[in-house]
Amino acid sequence: MNEKTKSIYVDPNRVTRFFFVIILTGLAHGLYQGVQDNFLAEIVQISKFERGIVEFFRELPGLLLIFILATMYRFSETKVFKIGIAIMLTGMLGLLLLGTGKIVVVLCLVIYSLGEHIIMPITSTISMHLAKSGKSGASLGITSAMKYGGRIIGFLLVTGLFLIFPRLKISPSSVKSYKIIFFLATILLVGATFVVLAMRDKGTVVKRSRLYFDRKFNKYYGLEIFYGARKQIFFTFSPYVLILHYGASTSIISLLLAICATFGMLLSPLIGRLIDRLGYKFIMVTDTLILMVVCFFYGFSHRLFSFEVAFIVVCVNFVLDSIISLGSLASSVYVQDIASNPEEITATITTGISVNHLISVIIALLGGYIWQQTGIEVLFTLSGLLGLANTIFAATIKKPKKALSTS
Numbered sequence: 001m002n003e004k005t006k007s008i009y010v011d012p013n014r015v016t017r018f019f020f021v022i023i024l025t026g027l028a029h030g031l032y033q034g035v036q037d038n039f040l041a042e043i044v045q046i047s048k049f050e051r052g053i054v055e056f057f058r059e060l061p062g063l064l065l066i067f068i069l070a071t072m073y074r075f076s077e078t079k080v081f082k083i084g085i086a087i088m089l090t091g092m093l094g095l096l097l098l099g100t101g102k103i104v105v106v107l108c109l110v111i112y113s114l115g116e117h118i119i120m121p122i123t124s125t126i127s128m129h130l131a132k133s134g135k136s137g138a139s140l141g142i143t144s145a146m147k148y149g150g151r152i153i154g155f156l157l158v159t160g161l162f163l164i165f166p167r168l169k170i171s172p173s174s175v176k177s178y179k180i181i182f183f184l185a186t187i188l189l190v191g192a193t194f195v196v197l198a199m200r201d202k203g204t205v206v207k208r209s210r211l212y213f214d215r216k217f218n219k220y221y222g223l224e225i226f227y228g229a230r231k232q233i234f235f236t237f238s239p240y241v242l243i244l245h246y247g248a249s250t251s252i253i254s255l256l257l258a259i260c261a262t263f264g265m266l267l268s269p270l271i272g273r274l275i276d277r278l279g280y281k282f283i284m285v286t287d288t289l290i291l292m293v294v295c296f297f298y299g300f301s302h303r304l305f306s307f308e309v310a311f312i313v314v315c316v317n318f319v320l321d322s323i324i325s326l327g328s329l330a331s332s333v334y335v336q337d338i339a340s341n342p343e344e345i346t347a348t349i350t351t352g353i354s355v356n357h358l359i360s361v362i363i364a365l366l367g368g369y370i371w372q373q374t375g376i377e378v379l380f381t382l383s384g385l386l387g388l389a390n391t392i393f394a395a396t397i398k399k400p401k402k403a404l405s406t407s
Contacts, residue, residue, distance in 0.1 A: 008131055008138050015130050017199050019146050022123070024192035025085060026147040030154020030261065031185040032092065032112070034254035037239040039178050042250075044105050048240055052368025055236045057106055059364055061114040062357030068118065069350050077129070077346065081122045082196045087115030089189040096182040100175055117357075121349040124332050128345065134276065136336055140329050141272020148264035155258030157184070162251045172250060216338055217348050219397055221355045223284065223331055226390035228356035230291065231328075232363040233383040234321050238298065241376055242318065245302070246311045256315055260322035271326045280330035280337070284394035287327030291387035294321050299380030334397070 040046040046054055061068065072080050091112025098104050124140060131139035158181060162172045170177050242248035242256075275283050298317045301310040332349060339345050371379045 008142065017195055018126060018130070019143075021081075021085070021192050021196045021199070022143060022146040023150040024188050024195065025088070025119075026150025027154045028088075028092070028150075028185040028188035028192065029116070030151035030257070031158060031181050031188070032095075032154075033151070034155045034158035034257055035178055035181050035250055037243055038250040038253060040105075041240070041243050042173050043100050043175055043178060044102055046102070048237075048244055049368040049372045050102075051236060051240050052364050052366070052371075054106055054109070055232070055364035055367075056361050058109050058113045059232070059357050059360045060110065061117045062120075062353055063361050064354070065117050065121075065357070066351050066354040068114070069121075077122050077126050078199050081119055081126065082193075082199070084115045084118030084122065085189065085192055085196050087118065088112055089115070089186070089193055091115060092182060092186045092189055096179060096186050117353065121346055121353055124349055125346040128332070128336060137272040137275035137329065137333050138269065139272070140332060141269040141275075144268035144272070144326070144329065145265045148261040148268060151261040152258050152265060154185075155254045155261055158254035159251045159258065162249070162254070213351065214344070214348070217335065217351075219393070220331060220335055220338075220348065220352055222393055223334075223390065224352040224356040225359050226386055226393060227328060227331070228358070228360040229363050230288075230295075230383045230386040230390065231325065231356075232360040233367055233379060233386075234298075234325075236364055237367055237371060237376075237379060238318055238321065241298070242311075242314065245376070246307075246314065256318055260319050263319065263323050264326060267323060268326055268329070271329055275330050275333050280334045281394060281397045283327045283330040284334075284397070285391055287324040288387045288391040288394065290324045291321070291390075292384045294324070295380045295384030295387065299377045299384075303377070 040051065040054065069080065072083065075083075091108050091110075091114070094108035094111060095105070098108065123143065127139045127143040128136045161180065162177065165172050165177050170180075239248075239253055242253060248256075271283070294317045297304075297313055298321075301313040301317075304310070305313060331352070335348050335352070336345055339348060367379060370382070
Protein backbone atom coordinates (compact mmCIF):
# COMPACT_ATOMS: atom_id res chain seq x y z
CA MET A 1 0.00 0.00 0.00
CA ASN A 2 1.60 3.29 -1.11
CA GLU A 3 1.67 6.56 0.82
CA LYS A 4 -1.12 8.10 -1.26
CA THR A 5 -3.40 5.16 -0.49
CA LYS A 6 -2.47 5.26 3.21
CA SER A 7 -3.49 8.91 3.36
CA ILE A 8 -7.07 7.91 2.53
CA TYR A 9 -7.62 5.52 5.43
CA VAL A 10 -7.85 6.02 9.18
CA ASP A 11 -6.04 2.74 9.87
CA PRO A 12 -4.40 1.34 6.67
CA ASN A 13 -3.53 -1.97 8.38
CA ARG A 14 -7.21 -2.84 8.78
CA VAL A 15 -7.91 -2.67 5.06
CA THR A 16 -5.38 -5.33 3.99
CA ARG A 17 -7.58 -8.38 4.60
CA PHE A 18 -10.61 -6.50 3.29
CA PHE A 19 -8.80 -5.79 0.01
CA PHE A 20 -7.63 -9.39 -0.27
CA VAL A 21 -11.21 -10.66 0.05
CA ILE A 22 -12.39 -8.12 -2.53
CA ILE A 23 -9.75 -9.33 -5.00
CA LEU A 24 -10.50 -13.05 -4.46
CA THR A 25 -14.26 -12.61 -4.79
CA GLY A 26 -13.73 -10.35 -7.80
CA LEU A 27 -11.59 -13.01 -9.47
CA ALA A 28 -14.16 -15.73 -8.74
CA HIS A 29 -16.99 -13.55 -10.01
CA GLY A 30 -15.01 -12.80 -13.16
CA LEU A 31 -14.77 -16.52 -13.92
CA TYR A 32 -18.46 -16.99 -13.18
CA GLN A 33 -19.74 -13.96 -15.08
CA GLY A 34 -17.42 -14.67 -18.00
CA VAL A 35 -19.31 -17.88 -18.80
CA GLN A 36 -22.77 -17.20 -17.31
CA ASP A 37 -24.64 -16.06 -20.41
CA ASN A 38 -23.05 -18.55 -22.81
CA PHE A 39 -23.67 -21.31 -20.27
CA LEU A 40 -27.35 -20.38 -20.08
CA ALA A 41 -27.70 -20.09 -23.87
CA GLU A 42 -25.60 -23.06 -25.03
CA ILE A 43 -25.84 -25.61 -22.21
CA VAL A 44 -29.07 -24.86 -20.34
CA GLN A 45 -30.81 -23.76 -23.57
CA ILE A 46 -32.40 -20.62 -22.11
CA SER A 47 -34.22 -18.58 -24.79
CA LYS A 48 -34.28 -14.76 -24.93
CA PHE A 49 -37.75 -14.79 -23.36
CA GLU A 50 -36.69 -17.28 -20.67
CA ARG A 51 -33.60 -15.16 -19.98
CA GLY A 52 -35.88 -12.50 -18.51
CA ILE A 53 -37.58 -15.10 -16.33
CA VAL A 54 -34.21 -16.38 -15.09
CA GLU A 55 -33.19 -12.84 -14.25
CA PHE A 56 -36.45 -12.28 -12.38
CA PHE A 57 -35.59 -15.08 -9.96
CA ARG A 58 -31.89 -14.18 -9.86
CA GLU A 59 -32.75 -10.63 -8.82
CA LEU A 60 -35.29 -11.61 -6.14
CA PRO A 61 -32.61 -11.56 -3.40
CA GLY A 62 -31.96 -7.93 -4.25
CA LEU A 63 -35.65 -7.09 -3.97
CA LEU A 64 -35.91 -8.89 -0.64
CA LEU A 65 -32.53 -7.69 0.64
CA ILE A 66 -33.91 -5.28 3.21
CA PHE A 67 -35.92 -8.09 4.79
CA ILE A 68 -33.03 -10.56 4.56
CA LEU A 69 -30.64 -8.18 6.30
CA ALA A 70 -33.35 -7.33 8.84
CA THR A 71 -32.93 -10.87 10.21
CA MET A 72 -29.26 -9.99 10.84
CA TYR A 73 -29.83 -6.50 12.22
CA ARG A 74 -27.91 -7.29 15.41
CA PHE A 75 -24.85 -8.51 13.47
CA SER A 76 -21.83 -6.36 12.75
CA GLU A 77 -20.93 -5.39 9.19
CA THR A 78 -18.01 -7.82 9.22
CA LYS A 79 -20.17 -10.76 10.32
CA VAL A 80 -22.74 -10.07 7.59
CA PHE A 81 -19.85 -9.83 5.12
CA LYS A 82 -18.71 -13.32 6.17
CA ILE A 83 -22.21 -14.79 5.81
CA GLY A 84 -22.64 -13.31 2.33
CA ILE A 85 -19.39 -14.79 1.03
CA ALA A 86 -20.23 -18.21 2.51
CA ILE A 87 -23.58 -18.15 0.66
CA MET A 88 -21.82 -17.23 -2.60
CA LEU A 89 -19.59 -20.27 -2.11
CA THR A 90 -22.66 -22.49 -1.60
CA GLY A 91 -24.21 -21.34 -4.88
CA MET A 92 -20.97 -21.90 -6.79
CA LEU A 93 -20.62 -25.40 -5.33
CA GLY A 94 -24.12 -26.12 -6.63
CA LEU A 95 -23.19 -25.06 -10.15
CA LEU A 96 -20.09 -27.24 -9.95
CA LEU A 97 -21.56 -30.41 -8.44
CA LEU A 98 -25.19 -30.49 -9.60
CA GLY A 99 -26.72 -31.04 -13.04
CA THR A 100 -27.62 -28.63 -15.84
CA GLY A 101 -31.41 -28.79 -15.63
CA LYS A 102 -33.10 -25.40 -15.81
CA ILE A 103 -34.60 -25.52 -12.31
CA VAL A 104 -31.36 -26.70 -10.65
CA VAL A 105 -29.24 -24.09 -12.43
CA VAL A 106 -31.64 -21.24 -11.63
CA LEU A 107 -31.73 -22.32 -7.97
CA CYS A 108 -27.91 -22.22 -7.79
CA LEU A 109 -27.86 -18.82 -9.53
CA VAL A 110 -30.33 -17.49 -6.95
CA ILE A 111 -28.25 -18.79 -4.03
CA TYR A 112 -25.08 -17.23 -5.45
CA SER A 113 -26.99 -14.01 -6.12
CA LEU A 114 -28.24 -13.97 -2.52
CA GLY A 115 -24.70 -13.95 -1.19
CA GLU A 116 -23.62 -11.40 -3.77
CA HIS A 117 -26.46 -9.03 -2.86
CA ILE A 118 -25.83 -9.39 0.87
CA ILE A 119 -22.27 -8.12 0.53
CA MET A 120 -23.18 -5.25 -1.86
CA PRO A 121 -24.15 -2.61 0.75
CA ILE A 122 -21.72 -4.03 3.30
CA THR A 123 -18.76 -3.61 0.96
CA SER A 124 -19.63 0.06 0.42
CA THR A 125 -20.18 0.83 4.09
CA ILE A 126 -17.03 -0.96 5.27
CA SER A 127 -15.07 0.93 2.61
CA MET A 128 -16.51 4.30 3.70
CA HIS A 129 -16.13 3.57 7.43
CA LEU A 130 -12.42 2.86 6.90
CA ALA A 131 -11.88 6.18 5.12
CA LYS A 132 -10.93 9.55 6.56
CA SER A 133 -13.38 12.43 6.46
CA GLY A 134 -13.84 13.71 2.91
CA LYS A 135 -12.16 10.64 1.41
CA SER A 136 -15.22 8.38 1.02
CA GLY A 137 -15.38 8.76 -2.75
CA ALA A 138 -11.69 7.94 -3.10
CA SER A 139 -12.07 4.90 -0.82
CA LEU A 140 -15.03 3.61 -2.82
CA GLY A 141 -13.02 4.12 -5.98
CA ILE A 142 -10.08 2.08 -4.68
CA THR A 143 -12.37 -0.72 -3.47
CA SER A 144 -14.08 -0.78 -6.86
CA ALA A 145 -10.68 -0.87 -8.59
CA MET A 146 -9.66 -3.89 -6.47
CA LYS A 147 -12.88 -5.66 -7.44
CA TYR A 148 -12.38 -4.93 -11.12
CA GLY A 149 -8.74 -5.99 -10.93
CA GLY A 150 -9.81 -9.44 -9.76
CA ARG A 151 -12.48 -9.65 -12.43
CA ILE A 152 -10.02 -8.76 -15.18
CA ILE A 153 -7.90 -11.80 -14.34
CA GLY A 154 -11.03 -13.98 -14.18
CA PHE A 155 -12.34 -12.82 -17.55
CA LEU A 156 -8.96 -13.23 -19.23
CA LEU A 157 -8.63 -16.72 -17.76
CA VAL A 158 -11.97 -17.63 -19.31
CA THR A 159 -10.90 -16.23 -22.68
CA GLY A 160 -7.58 -18.08 -22.55
CA LEU A 161 -9.03 -21.38 -21.34
CA PHE A 162 -11.76 -21.44 -23.99
CA LEU A 163 -9.10 -20.88 -26.64
CA ILE A 164 -6.94 -23.65 -25.18
CA PHE A 165 -9.74 -26.20 -24.60
CA PRO A 166 -9.83 -27.41 -28.26
CA ARG A 167 -6.10 -28.22 -28.06
CA LEU A 168 -6.83 -30.27 -24.94
CA LYS A 169 -9.59 -32.04 -26.86
CA ILE A 170 -12.25 -30.39 -24.71
CA SER A 171 -15.12 -28.89 -26.68
CA PRO A 172 -15.73 -25.22 -25.72
CA SER A 173 -19.46 -25.90 -25.98
CA SER A 174 -19.35 -28.95 -23.68
CA VAL A 175 -20.55 -29.11 -20.08
CA LYS A 176 -17.03 -30.10 -19.01
CA SER A 177 -15.54 -26.79 -20.17
CA TYR A 178 -17.97 -24.81 -18.01
CA LYS A 179 -17.52 -27.11 -15.00
CA ILE A 180 -13.78 -26.42 -15.09
CA ILE A 181 -14.51 -22.71 -14.77
CA PHE A 182 -16.93 -23.31 -11.88
CA PHE A 183 -14.28 -25.46 -10.15
CA LEU A 184 -11.71 -22.66 -10.31
CA ALA A 185 -14.27 -20.13 -9.02
CA THR A 186 -15.12 -22.47 -6.14
CA ILE A 187 -11.47 -22.75 -5.08
CA LEU A 188 -11.15 -18.96 -5.05
CA LEU A 189 -14.30 -18.54 -2.96
CA VAL A 190 -13.01 -21.14 -0.49
CA GLY A 191 -9.87 -18.99 -0.15
CA ALA A 192 -11.98 -15.83 0.29
CA THR A 193 -14.02 -17.56 2.98
CA PHE A 194 -10.89 -18.46 4.99
CA VAL A 195 -9.55 -14.90 4.71
CA VAL A 196 -12.82 -13.23 5.68
CA LEU A 197 -13.17 -15.52 8.69
CA ALA A 198 -9.90 -14.03 9.97
CA MET A 199 -11.34 -10.48 9.86
CA ARG A 200 -12.13 -9.06 13.27
CA ASP A 201 -14.44 -6.26 14.36
CA LYS A 202 -12.84 -3.19 15.86
CA GLY A 203 -14.39 -0.05 17.26
CA THR A 204 -18.12 0.67 17.20
CA VAL A 205 -20.37 -2.03 15.85
CA VAL A 206 -22.72 -0.57 13.25
CA LYS A 207 -26.19 -2.08 13.32
CA ARG A 208 -28.97 -1.84 10.77
CA SER A 209 -32.57 -0.90 11.35
CA ARG A 210 -35.10 -3.63 10.66
CA LEU A 211 -36.83 -1.41 8.09
CA TYR A 212 -35.63 2.08 7.30
CA PHE A 213 -37.34 4.85 5.35
CA ASP A 214 -36.83 8.57 5.79
CA ARG A 215 -38.29 11.39 3.70
CA LYS A 216 -34.90 13.04 3.27
CA PHE A 217 -33.78 10.00 1.22
CA ASN A 218 -36.77 10.09 -1.16
CA LYS A 219 -34.71 11.38 -4.08
CA TYR A 220 -32.12 8.68 -3.49
CA TYR A 221 -34.87 6.03 -3.67
CA GLY A 222 -36.17 7.63 -6.86
CA LEU A 223 -32.71 7.56 -8.42
CA GLU A 224 -32.38 3.89 -7.51
CA ILE A 225 -35.65 3.10 -9.28
CA PHE A 226 -34.50 4.74 -12.51
CA TYR A 227 -31.02 3.27 -12.25
CA GLY A 228 -32.37 -0.21 -11.50
CA ALA A 229 -34.60 -0.14 -14.56
CA ARG A 230 -32.04 1.02 -17.14
CA LYS A 231 -29.25 -1.07 -15.55
CA GLN A 232 -31.34 -4.23 -15.72
CA ILE A 233 -31.95 -3.92 -19.45
CA PHE A 234 -28.23 -3.73 -20.18
CA PHE A 235 -27.10 -6.27 -17.60
CA THR A 236 -29.61 -8.91 -18.64
CA PHE A 237 -30.00 -8.43 -22.36
CA SER A 238 -26.86 -6.77 -23.79
CA PRO A 239 -24.75 -9.98 -23.55
CA TYR A 240 -27.65 -11.98 -24.97
CA VAL A 241 -27.91 -9.57 -27.92
CA LEU A 242 -24.24 -10.24 -28.66
CA ILE A 243 -24.67 -14.01 -28.29
CA LEU A 244 -27.99 -14.58 -30.08
CA HIS A 245 -27.97 -11.71 -32.60
CA TYR A 246 -24.26 -11.48 -33.41
CA GLY A 247 -23.09 -15.01 -32.51
CA ALA A 248 -20.49 -13.95 -29.92
CA SER A 249 -18.58 -16.90 -28.40
CA THR A 250 -17.67 -17.36 -24.74
CA SER A 251 -14.12 -16.12 -25.48
CA ILE A 252 -15.42 -12.91 -27.05
CA ILE A 253 -17.90 -12.21 -24.26
CA SER A 254 -15.30 -12.82 -21.54
CA LEU A 255 -12.76 -10.67 -23.43
CA LEU A 256 -15.26 -7.81 -23.63
CA LEU A 257 -15.97 -8.21 -19.92
CA ALA A 258 -12.22 -8.12 -19.27
CA ILE A 259 -11.96 -4.86 -21.20
CA CYS A 260 -14.89 -3.48 -19.20
CA ALA A 261 -13.24 -4.53 -15.94
CA THR A 262 -9.93 -2.98 -17.03
CA PHE A 263 -11.60 0.36 -17.60
CA GLY A 264 -13.43 -0.11 -14.30
CA MET A 265 -10.18 -0.70 -12.43
CA LEU A 266 -8.38 2.22 -14.06
CA LEU A 267 -11.24 4.71 -13.92
CA SER A 268 -12.89 3.87 -10.58
CA PRO A 269 -10.34 5.85 -8.51
CA LEU A 270 -10.67 8.75 -10.97
CA ILE A 271 -14.48 8.66 -10.75
CA GLY A 272 -14.19 8.55 -6.96
CA ARG A 273 -11.96 11.65 -6.94
CA LEU A 274 -14.28 13.41 -9.42
CA ILE A 275 -17.20 12.74 -7.10
CA ASP A 276 -15.29 14.36 -4.23
CA ARG A 277 -14.15 17.28 -6.42
CA LEU A 278 -17.09 17.99 -8.77
CA GLY A 279 -19.90 16.61 -6.63
CA TYR A 280 -22.19 13.61 -6.97
CA LYS A 281 -24.89 15.61 -8.76
CA PHE A 282 -22.62 16.44 -11.71
CA ILE A 283 -21.58 12.77 -12.07
CA MET A 284 -25.18 11.52 -11.85
CA VAL A 285 -26.39 13.88 -14.59
CA THR A 286 -23.42 13.33 -16.91
CA ASP A 287 -23.44 9.52 -16.92
CA THR A 288 -27.15 9.30 -17.78
CA LEU A 289 -26.75 11.76 -20.67
CA ILE A 290 -24.05 9.53 -22.17
CA LEU A 291 -26.30 6.52 -21.55
CA MET A 292 -28.90 7.78 -24.02
CA VAL A 293 -26.30 7.76 -26.81
CA VAL A 294 -25.23 4.24 -25.83
CA CYS A 295 -28.84 3.00 -25.90
CA PHE A 296 -29.44 4.43 -29.36
CA PHE A 297 -26.47 2.69 -30.96
CA TYR A 298 -27.09 -0.57 -29.10
CA GLY A 299 -30.65 -0.75 -30.34
CA PHE A 300 -30.21 0.58 -33.88
CA SER A 301 -26.66 -0.26 -35.04
CA HIS A 302 -27.86 -3.27 -37.05
CA ARG A 303 -30.14 -0.94 -39.04
CA LEU A 304 -27.50 1.73 -39.60
CA PHE A 305 -24.38 -0.31 -40.43
CA SER A 306 -23.29 -3.57 -42.03
CA PHE A 307 -23.27 -6.66 -39.81
CA GLU A 308 -19.50 -6.47 -39.18
CA VAL A 309 -19.51 -2.74 -38.40
CA ALA A 310 -22.66 -3.04 -36.26
CA PHE A 311 -21.00 -5.80 -34.22
CA ILE A 312 -17.99 -3.55 -33.53
CA VAL A 313 -20.22 -0.59 -32.64
CA VAL A 314 -22.27 -2.71 -30.25
CA CYS A 315 -19.11 -4.08 -28.62
CA VAL A 316 -17.84 -0.51 -28.10
CA ASN A 317 -21.18 0.47 -26.58
CA PHE A 318 -21.09 -2.61 -24.34
CA VAL A 319 -17.79 -1.33 -22.91
CA LEU A 320 -18.95 2.29 -22.76
CA ASP A 321 -22.02 1.33 -20.72
CA SER A 322 -19.82 -0.40 -18.16
CA ILE A 323 -17.74 2.77 -17.86
CA ILE A 324 -20.65 5.13 -17.27
CA SER A 325 -22.14 2.69 -14.75
CA LEU A 326 -19.22 3.62 -12.46
CA GLY A 327 -21.14 6.82 -11.84
CA SER A 328 -23.41 4.81 -9.53
CA LEU A 329 -20.72 5.30 -6.85
CA ALA A 330 -22.06 8.85 -6.57
CA SER A 331 -25.32 7.69 -5.00
CA SER A 332 -23.51 6.14 -2.02
CA VAL A 333 -21.67 9.42 -1.38
CA TYR A 334 -24.98 11.27 -1.72
CA VAL A 335 -26.46 9.07 1.00
CA GLN A 336 -23.49 9.70 3.27
CA ASP A 337 -23.79 13.43 2.65
CA ILE A 338 -27.37 13.63 3.91
CA ALA A 339 -27.25 10.88 6.56
CA SER A 340 -27.23 11.90 10.23
CA ASN A 341 -25.10 9.00 11.48
CA PRO A 342 -23.22 5.92 10.19
CA GLU A 343 -26.13 3.60 11.01
CA GLU A 344 -28.30 5.45 8.50
CA ILE A 345 -25.81 4.87 5.69
CA THR A 346 -26.00 1.06 5.69
CA ALA A 347 -29.74 1.03 6.35
CA THR A 348 -30.44 3.48 3.53
CA ILE A 349 -28.14 1.86 0.96
CA THR A 350 -29.71 -1.51 1.77
CA THR A 351 -33.21 -0.08 1.34
CA GLY A 352 -32.06 1.56 -1.89
CA ILE A 353 -30.86 -1.76 -3.29
CA SER A 354 -34.26 -3.30 -2.55
CA VAL A 355 -36.04 -0.35 -4.19
CA ASN A 356 -33.66 -0.69 -7.13
CA HIS A 357 -34.54 -4.35 -7.52
CA LEU A 358 -38.28 -3.78 -7.23
CA ILE A 359 -38.23 -2.26 -10.70
CA SER A 360 -35.42 -4.58 -11.83
CA VAL A 361 -37.47 -7.76 -11.44
CA ILE A 362 -40.35 -6.17 -13.35
CA ILE A 363 -38.05 -5.05 -16.16
CA ALA A 364 -36.43 -8.50 -16.26
CA LEU A 365 -39.81 -10.13 -16.87
CA LEU A 366 -40.99 -7.53 -19.38
CA GLY A 367 -37.67 -7.14 -21.19
CA GLY A 368 -37.59 -10.60 -22.72
CA TYR A 369 -41.22 -10.27 -23.82
CA ILE A 370 -40.60 -6.80 -25.34
CA TRP A 371 -37.54 -8.09 -27.21
CA GLN A 372 -39.42 -11.13 -28.52
CA GLN A 373 -42.50 -9.18 -29.59
CA THR A 374 -41.06 -5.86 -30.80
CA GLY A 375 -37.30 -6.24 -31.24
CA ILE A 376 -34.24 -4.78 -29.54
CA GLU A 377 -34.99 -1.29 -30.91
CA VAL A 378 -37.94 -0.79 -28.58
CA LEU A 379 -36.14 -2.45 -25.66
CA PHE A 380 -33.16 -0.08 -25.76
CA THR A 381 -35.29 2.95 -26.61
CA LEU A 382 -37.09 2.25 -23.33
CA SER A 383 -33.72 2.12 -21.55
CA GLY A 384 -32.75 5.47 -23.09
CA LEU A 385 -36.01 7.09 -21.95
CA LEU A 386 -35.40 5.80 -18.43
CA GLY A 387 -31.94 7.34 -18.60
CA LEU A 388 -33.48 10.69 -19.60
CA ALA A 389 -35.88 10.50 -16.66
CA ASN A 390 -32.92 9.71 -14.39
CA THR A 391 -31.07 12.79 -15.67
CA ILE A 392 -34.02 15.10 -15.01
CA PHE A 393 -34.53 13.66 -11.54
CA ALA A 394 -30.83 13.90 -10.64
CA ALA A 395 -30.80 17.55 -11.72
CA THR A 396 -33.28 18.38 -8.93
CA ILE A 397 -30.89 17.27 -6.16
CA LYS A 398 -29.72 20.00 -3.79
CA LYS A 399 -26.52 19.61 -1.77
CA PRO A 400 -27.13 19.81 2.01
CA LYS A 401 -25.40 22.47 4.04
CA LYS A 402 -23.65 19.97 6.31
CA ALA A 403 -21.98 16.68 5.39
CA LEU A 404 -21.56 13.68 7.66
CA SER A 405 -18.10 12.97 9.00
CA THR A 406 -17.16 9.29 9.28
CA SER A 407 -13.77 9.69 10.82
